[in-house]
Amino acid sequence: MNPDHPFVEQVLGVVEEIPAGRVMTYGGIAAVLGSRASRQVGQVMARYGSDVPWWRVIRSDGRPPECHEGRALEHYREEGTPLRTADAGYRIDLRVAAWSPHAL
DNA sequence: ATTATGACGGTTC
DNA sequence: AGAACCGCCATAA
Numbered sequence: 001m002n003p004d005h006p007f008v009e010q011v012l013g014v015v016e017e018i019p020a021g022r023v024m025t026y027g028g029i030a031a032v033l034g035s036r037a038s039r040q041v042g043q044v045m046a047r048y049g050s051d052v053p054w055w056r057v058i059r060s061d062g063r064p065p066e067c068h069e070g071r072a073l074e075h076y077r078e079e080g081t082p083l084r085t086a087d088a089g090y091r092i093d094l095r096v097a098a099w100s101p102h103a104l
Numbered sequence: 105a106t107t108a109t110g111a112c113g114g115t116t117c
Numbered sequence: 118a119g120a121a122c123c124g125c126c127a128t129a130a
């Protein structure tokens with residue numbers, strides 16, 4: 001898997017399309033690319049996600065990656081992403097914040 | 105080649 | 118709600 005791999009470019013392309021305050025799940029992105037390889041999306045983010053709004057890519061649980069949940073929270077507050085603050089940390093309101101690149 | 109692991113997801117219990 | 122399982126595919130050992 002190198003940066004030139006089409007899958008990588010497509011993933012990064014989709015992520016860049018996500019508007020501020022909105023989010024997309026790993027599986028969602030994989031689905032858009034006609035795949036179910038949500039893990040590959042995660043891998044791509046881990047390797048090449050440094051220069052895209054990675055915090056807008058979350059898990060289907062409505063929580064950002066465990067490693068960066070604190071980091072992501074700052075961005076969410078900054079962008080006004082719909083959050084559902086609960087006792088055990090917080091989670092994104094997927095019902096409202098979920099986004100799809102269909103309308104482009 | 106085989107096994108384990110990972111910024112994951114969905115189903116089942 | 119939480120845990121166990123299986124599916125997915127690239128990488129590392």
